[in-house]
Amino acid sequence: MKLLHTDTLQEAREKLERHTQSFPVQVKWVKSREARNRVCACDVYAGENVPSFRRSTVDGFAVLAEDSFGAGESNPVFLEVAERIPIEKKARIPLESGQAAQVQTGSMIPEGAAAVVMAEYCEAYAADKILVNKSVSAGENIAQIGEDIRKGERLIRRGQKITSREIGMLASLGIKKVLVAEPFTVTIISTGDELTDPEEGGMEEDGTTKEQTEENGSMPESRIRDINSWSLAALAEENGFLVRECIRTGDVESDICQAVLRGSEQSDIVVLSGGSSKGEKDYSLSALEQAAGTILTHGISIKPGKPTILACDQKRQTILAGLPGHPLAAWLMFRLLLCDWQEKKLGLPKKRLLPAVMQENVSSNQGRETCLLVRLQEVREEEEEMGAGVLYGACPVYTKSGSISSLSRADGFLLIPRNREGLKKGERVYVELW
């Protein structure tokens, strides 16, 4: 296959970002309790202080701190218990010098009080009198107003994924709904005369192979199962996309065009796999051209994944991506292009990279980037000193671009830059985990 002009991955990403700037992000209010895994669509600020009143952090007696000064086992201070404050009630009486208020962990601190003496340092002396035998300083054992969350503070950033931790914060503030981004919708089209439904023929769940003949058409020996429909749909879902439909077509140009059009009407992204090269039956380019008018990229200088097409249907505000038919390359290019695009569009945080040490020499083509799958291995640290040694080794997972199993054998990948001839054993690399 000859693609005369190719873009770098970076160029292709920038083109895609630039040409979709006007594409909208749909947003929606959802209940905070049900917002797990959604992406916040605007910054969320605290409307209250947490705690909203001064609370005791222990069981004991709230006092004016100066009343306890000098108190000790040998010279206890006598105080009058002015009030007992149950955890669910308001403190009613402002405390004066010589007085104490009994509190539980979580109770409101009465006005005037400045510290709490833990119960074990207090002794009942008479009905409403106690002996305090420990000195406390102002603020001791009190959670101050706004100590956890200050009113006006930013709680959640736009683009942050909402987890149980943010849901806890939202609960503490009584924020009932949050504005989240609606998932981008995807239509996945697998093309190829050789493809059959993965559910035809093959293994039954009990591990026996069902007998299939060419006559009943379910899995002739020369055909292969459509992996991409399943793996790309699952990858899309893993990344928060909503899969509208998976369509399988033969290598028939009009069928492919129709599927692309249908996808463009119903979703934000149309992903074609197969037919993106320049062979006899490669209709992806013309189908995407017909739908989009202009092609942004045909050919990316990356291995695997070179025969990749990107286009934008500006009328329907749809991204059209023609990915390679090879399952590994298709999966990787979806991740490198469309997940990356979504990351920028929604403002998601960049993926954290894991530092590791290459365990073998690896060669790569100069002039094009290489996406190298690696498996992680724990390696012994050579020195126990601070900052020395590294915990993980990266072992290359050798693969052909048609291999789907290598994805499952690897823990992640790294990109070898175009200006490198490869990586050396012992070199520090940064692995993007799956």
Added chain:
Amino acid sequence: MKLLHTDTLQEAREKLERHTQSFPVQVKWVKSREARNRVCACDVYAGENVPSFRRSTVDGFAVLAEDSFGAGESNPVFLEVAERIPIEKKARIPLESGQAAQVQTGSMIPEGAAAVVMAEYCEAYAADKILVNKSVSAGENIAQIGEDIRKGERLIRRGQKITSREIGMLASLGIKKVLVAEPFTVTIISTGDELTDPEEGGMEEDGTTKEQTEENGSMPESRIRDINSWSLAALAEENGFLVRECIRTGDVESDICQAVLRGSEQSDIVVLSGGSSKGEKDYSLSALEQAAGTILTHGISIKPGKPTILACDQKRQTILAGLPGHPLAAWLMFRLLLCDWQEKKLGLPKKRLLPAVMQENVSSNQGRETCLLVRLQEVREEEEEMGAGVLYGACPVYTKSGSISSLSRADGFLLIPRNREGLKKGERVYVELW
């Protein structure tokens, strides 16, 4: 609060594991396409080879390798085209010396052929004749049977979470269903007279504060919102548990007992939060004792999280956990105890730790473990040499155990062992990310 005998985290985990050994893991067949995020309940093996027949990896002509030997631009070899093999059809004619078969990427290789010459090295010469001007070695441009996946190979381990990568493999083999573990079910009970529903009062979605008075009962000033119901339910869901019900009760022993019993009847795990200390209104211990008979653990020597209770209702095969009322401590103890328990029960892989360098001195109590929340920071590598320097710095997130916001501010945590007085700035640590 005085808890005379406390377990270490390790001891508490081992007790829980030991006392639940007979508790079953429910399993279920699910469609492979829909198995994403489920945990595989048994090893899965390949019932076929992938590819199941020899396939061309390029467009070109399949040949007997020796026919091409010595071929070059100046002395091409003449071959007769015996067959054209479309990608979706079987090869019918065994190839003999002097013959070639036209193939596409993915076409079946005919019997007898041993290599494929790429189309660009072949020239049409007559109707059924070609000139080959390049020599190929045996096996060149052919994907061999079983090259991606070998029949009998293990594809997925028991305990492995199924992702898009495994779904791709399952598709390639036509495995329609996989046996997965049913999620463990959880009932969450929040206790405390001071608790109100987070949806009462507070912020509306548009950021304005609704006026609430004590009279309408929705959010009196002295009360606080029930954070744990939301944060623990979301944490459970995040980890694949199924939340059956969230129940909120006041500090009324009979109500708590009833809720525990109900939870024990309907789910695998009952989580109580609040009331796990030894205060006046702490009924968790007696409620769990009544349901379970024996208490495994009351008090774990960890900060935060000390007032934690573990028990097992052997009759109903339910784990009963009494967690602290403080939202941060409750969240952490759920993770440290129940997520860890599930990990062992299902055979999930251990969480990968990220090596980092402490950015500050941190002190901790000798004699009990400390769970330190940390935020990660990228730090400059001092040397570019292999294996030197570290990418991440760990900054402690200071927190009180009631603070829920600190969870969201942190990227993960680390455990400071009981025999340490703290961590030193510059020390290597291993962070478990959220």
